[in-house]
Amino acid sequence: MTDSLPARTAYRDRLAAVLPAHERTICLDTDTGLFTGTDFGTAAGRYVNIGIAEHNAMGMAAGLAASGWMPFVNTMAAFATSRAVEAIKIDIAYNAVPVRIMATHGGLSSGHLGPTHQCLEDLAVMRALPNMTVVVPADAAATEAVVDAALDLPGPLYVRMGRKATPAVPGNPEPPRIGKAxxxxxxxxxxxxxxxxxxxxxxxxxxxxxxxxxxxxxxxxxxxxxxxxxxxxxxxxxxxxxxxxxxxxxxxxxxxxxxxxxxxxxxxxxxxxxxxxxxxxxxxxxxxxxxxxxxxxxxxxxxxxxxxSSPPHPSRKGIKHDHRLPRM
Structure with missing residues (x-):
C-alpha cells in the first residue's frame, strides 16, 4: 500500500479548487496554518483567518450560514468538540444551518501532543446532536468526495480527519456516498x-x-x-x-x-x-x-x-432464528 495525501491536505486543495465557482461558500480558519500560502484565486476574499477562537468561529459560521452563506470552518477536532461544542449545539445544530466543521488531528493522530490534543470523544459528541451529519473519510480520495458532496448537503456537517498521510484504501473503490455504507x-x-x-x-x-x-x-x-x-x-x-x-x-x-x-x-x-x-x-x-x-x-x-468466533452447534444447523427474541 502507498501513502495518499494527508486527508487535511486533500481537503485544503479541493476546497481551494471549488471555492471560486461557488460564490456563497466561505472558508473560516482558526490560525491552523493549513491554508498558509494557498492560492484561492478569485475567492481569496472569502478566506478569513479569525485566529485561535474556536467558539467564536462556530458562532460566526452559524450567523453566516443563516444569512445564506456556506461556511467551511477549520480547526482541530479536540477544540471543535470540547471548547466549541456549546456553539455547535445551540447555534449550528439547533438551527440546522449548513456549516461544515472540518476537524483535523482526529483520534490519536496528534499522539505526539498528548491527551490535550488527542480527540477520542468527537464522534460520540457529534452523533448525539440532532440534525448533524458525521463523516470519517478513510483516505484522501474519500475526503475530496466529501468536500464535493458537502456543497449540496442540507444542514450541518462534521468531518473528522487526521494529521499526516495514511495509506490509500486498496482496490481503488468507488468514492463513498454520505449515508451509505x-x-x-x-x-x-x-x-x-x-x-x-x-x-x-x-x-x-x-x-x-x-x-x-x-x-x-x-x-x-x-x-x-x-x-x-x-x-x-x-x-x-x-x-x-x-x-x-x-x-x-x-x-x-x-x-x-x-x-x-x-x-x-x-x-x-x-x-x-x-x-x-x-x-x-x-x-x-x-x-x-x-x-x-x-x-x-x-x-x-x-x-x-x-x-x-465459533461455528454453530451441529444440533442447531437448519434451525431458523426467531428475530423477535434475543440470541442467547
Missing amino acids: QRLRAGADVLLVGCGPYPVLAALEAAEILAGQGIDAGVLNMHTLKPFDVPGLLAAAAGRRLVVTVEEHWRSGGLGAVVTETLAEHDPMRVLRIGMPDSFAGFVGSHEDLLRHYGITAEAVVAAVTQH
Missing part, C-alpha cells in the same frame, strides 16, 4: 466494520489473515456515523456469526456503540468492539505507536475473531 469485501462467516483510515486498513488486513485460517470475513467501511446506514449494516451482517468493530475512538459512543445499538434493536448478535479503552493515553508517541500500544490493529482484530 461502503462494502469493501464480501465474507460469509464474520463481518468487520471499520471507521477511519487505520481502522479500515486494519479490518482489510485482518480479513486477509483470517482467510488464510479458513475464516471468510467481510469488511464494511462505515464512514458515515450519522445518518447511519441501518439497511446496509443489516444486509452485511445477516447470517454472520460475529461482528467486530474497529475504531480510533473510545469504545463508548462511537462506531462500536452505534453498530451495537442497531443490531440489538433489529437483529441481535454478538459484537466485539476494538477501540480505545476507557482511559487517556498514558504516553506521547507517534500515531502508529499509540495504535499498536492500545491494540487498534489487524492483529487485535484477528485475535478477537479467532477467540470468539
Whole structure:
C-alpha cells in the first residue's frame, strides 16, 4: 500500500479548487496554518483567518450560514468538540444551518501532543446532536468526495480527519456516498466494520489473515456515523456469526456503540468492539505507536475473531432464528 495525501491536505486543495465557482461558500480558519500560502484565486476574499477562537468561529459560521452563506470552518477536532461544542449545539445544530466543521488531528493522530490534543470523544459528541451529519473519510480520495458532496448537503456537517498521510484504501473503490455504507469485501462467516483510515486498513488486513485460517470475513467501511446506514449494516451482517468493530475512538459512543445499538434493536448478535479503552493515553508517541500500544490493529482484530468466533452447534444447523427474541 502507498501513502495518499494527508486527508487535511486533500481537503485544503479541493476546497481551494471549488471555492471560486461557488460564490456563497466561505472558508473560516482558526490560525491552523493549513491554508498558509494557498492560492484561492478569485475567492481569496472569502478566506478569513479569525485566529485561535474556536467558539467564536462556530458562532460566526452559524450567523453566516443563516444569512445564506456556506461556511467551511477549520480547526482541530479536540477544540471543535470540547471548547466549541456549546456553539455547535445551540447555534449550528439547533438551527440546522449548513456549516461544515472540518476537524483535523482526529483520534490519536496528534499522539505526539498528548491527551490535550488527542480527540477520542468527537464522534460520540457529534452523533448525539440532532440534525448533524458525521463523516470519517478513510483516505484522501474519500475526503475530496466529501468536500464535493458537502456543497449540496442540507444542514450541518462534521468531518473528522487526521494529521499526516495514511495509506490509500486498496482496490481503488468507488468514492463513498454520505449515508451509505461502503462494502469493501464480501465474507460469509464474520463481518468487520471499520471507521477511519487505520481502522479500515486494519479490518482489510485482518480479513486477509483470517482467510488464510479458513475464516471468510467481510469488511464494511462505515464512514458515515450519522445518518447511519441501518439497511446496509443489516444486509452485511445477516447470517454472520460475529461482528467486530474497529475504531480510533473510545469504545463508548462511537462506531462500536452505534453498530451495537442497531443490531440489538433489529437483529441481535454478538459484537466485539476494538477501540480505545476507557482511559487517556498514558504516553506521547507517534500515531502508529499509540495504535499498536492500545491494540487498534489487524492483529487485535484477528485475535478477537479467532477467540470468539465459533461455528454453530451441529444440533442447531437448519434451525431458523426467531428475530423477535434475543440470541442467547
